[in-house]
Amino acid sequence: MTIQPLERFTDMKFKPIKTYNLNDKNESYKPIKRIEKKPFLETDQSENIAKAYVISANYDGKKRVAYLKLYSTKRKKIYFWYDNTNHLPYCLSDLSKTALENINPLKNHPGLTRIETVKKYDLLKDKEVTMSKIIAKDPLSIGGRSSRAIREILPKTWEANIRYYNGYIYDKQLLMGMPYKVKAGKLNNIDYVPPEDVLRNIQSIFKDEHENFKKYIAHWIKLLQCPVPDIQRLALDIEVFSPKEDRIPDPNLANNPIIATSFIDTEGNKRVLVLKNKEDINKEVETGLSDVKVEYYDKEVELIEEIFKVLRIYPLILTFNGDDFDLRYIYHRAENLGFQKNEIPIILGSRFALLKYGIHIDLYRFFFNRSIQNYAFSRKYTEFSLNAIAIALLGSGKIPLKSPISKLTYSELVKYCLMDSELTLKLTTFSDNLVMKLIFILMRITKLPMEDLTRQGVSNWIKNIMYFEHRRLNYLIPRSEDILSAKGNAASTALIKGKKYKGAAVVNPTPGVHFNVTVVDFASLYPSIIKVRNISYETVLCTHHECRNNKIPDLPHWICHVRKGLSSQIIGSLRDMRVKWYKTKAKDQSLPESLRNFYNVVQLTLKVLLNASYGVMGSENFSLYCPPVAEAVTAYGRDAMKKTVDMAQSLGVKVLYGDTDSLFLKSPTPEQINDLIKWSNEKLQMELEIEKEYRYSVLTKLKKNYLGIYQDGTVDIKGLIGKKRHTPKFLKDAFMKMIKILGDVQSSKDIEKAKKSIRNIVHDCYSKLMNREYTLDYLTVNITISKPLNKYIKTTPQHVKAAKLLIKAGYDVKQGQIIRFIKTIDDIGVKPLQLADRELKDIDLKKYVEHLKSTFDQVLDALGISFNDILGISKLDSFLWGS
């Protein structure tokens, strides 16, 4: 085959839209060659498996059993294992067996199997209780929607809202993401034993801990040290014909043909399936590309059949928004063309699209997860398009389309379609498969199947960890309303109206330029508090009289000192693993890079979970929601902050600023820092660390708004208008010029020179603005529409006004979209970029000058420069007030 660059790839001229067969009945599905009945992925139940990783669990409604999907790295395929232990779904009741047998709808329930009497430990009551275990034939009998479901019949049930396969995982104590073997139909885990030196190290680090705590450490070390397998996977993307430009085809209607589908797998195979235009059918089309296999189809059904083949073969399919678009579209399109449901290897739910054989990960959903965005990727991306995420994480994004999808030539279509699946795959392969490892480690800690983990939020992750532990220890899983009635609501008052309880403290900044600033902070403050103060739903406001004097600062609540709290131990042990082992190992230069990378992934994963562990306690949606627990954590946080500020001062160090868990110290000596750290360790039992050292810091008079300049000249910009996403580019550019100047300031004697340059920058920006030298896109304000347009009832903000103008002009505006607009002098005051006057005739210069002033005033104030001085007061005054 000759190698041909993509550009020289044989090109068909653009064909008008009607030449595609839209819903031509002739094209309806008539199976020509049947797809093999047994796909590669499904395996014989009797087969022995030496080693495979459990990555998914679900319930088979026909067979009426739970099943697992196991991935074998050796064979690169998925094995199904159906439960053969006669495990059945159940729920619990506090009524006796006899009392239950007198309830006729239950006694006569067709799904009831039997009732057993069991003992459970009730943490809310702190005593053992006798319960009845109501066992049913299938999950729907317990928790179906029907009013005849068992949980609806009985006045009170426990553990009836747990999905069957999750309960199955708890009961079998299955370790998701860990290796198992199957022999003669029996499933057994393969015990992973970490290397001797790792165990020795861990033992010595945790030698002084409590026995139970050590058990948790031992559990985590097995899960976290066990190598993560590399899963063979394939990214998929489809392009759909659209008769109207700019309209995204409806995946539920699937009215238009799928004109291209691209596949890229981890082995480097690239394929694009292309549907031919009507005139080209039966015509030979050149397909010579060096590394891409382009396959042309005359019939859409055959193209879809080929997609299905792929969906049956690969263990893991990646998409970007496949739940809501690609797989949904393929499913409905196949139905429209006459495929039978059982011929489609996709399981379509109202919100998800799963696969019958393999696993489907929708990366859009995973990256949309706020914990992943903020903690795993430090908010590197702020928009959730494939392009934006790719630019932020991979360094390059999509090449923009020159014309609408339906007007592309074959070669442009191939390139475009391929680009999407290429980026999708790369999102899981960059940095040595970081994302896949992250997912795997999260599965292991949370015990969630891969599909659920990548789709659910952090509150479900933590719920699942907690439920798994309750079951392991034979604790009764509490009902949400019972926690609330036992513990009550918050006792503190929030500073912000509408919030439920008081949060963190922020120390008022000392404005100005400060040299030699050391920032210290508590390592994982809230998780540390949860560990050290024994915080858990059962320990805060416990039932014991003797604990009532163990008061929480600033609150009427007390904490148990009889029993070790469950969440305290779980979160505490995870915290310690991160701080004392994984974080140090990730930085250990004596280790090979690949190992350091792995340690870094684990510490990132732990960070994600730990950062969310406090927040969920204060969230109504969390199943173990407990306001006193949440406010206890923040109360101890404020207490630690206050005591540390006092201590620093008594050591003679000036505290310039502090937020939640950090303190900005003005030129402290190493001894002073050591003393403070030592004091914190002894008196607070919390680890205070040096977080960063600034050559100097520019503190504004505002909280959460400052600059920090490191020794090497790089600059932390926090909160300032100049870095906010919605700020117009002309301001951002001028602001960044100022940052550059500040990065070059070595010592206080350079400040004056820098000030002069900054004055020039501001003045220059002002003149350019007044002379209308900035083009429209430099003046655009960018603001997200965060809810449906008709939900803006109380007020109509500017971006909504602009959005409404867009709609009037025939544009589509959706929730989550960023509206780009400029400020104008007409009575509406705004105009969307798309409709704005390129000549800048109606620009509201006064507003833009005010914006310039507020952007720079934040910093200028601290530098002792007056914005008005720069422009000359009279000049500004005459401009603002007229002369």
Place this chain on the structure above:
DNA sequence: GCGGACTGCTTACCT
């Protein structure tokens, strides 16, 4: 009937 003071809404940020 007009303008300043005030409150509330919305977004984007910090920890």
Place this chain on the structure above:
DNA sequence: ACAGGTAAGCAGTCCGCG
């Protein structure tokens, strides 16, 4: 569908003023 705290900029309302 993890929390609260802070700031900016605007929308909308209230109050007092012959």
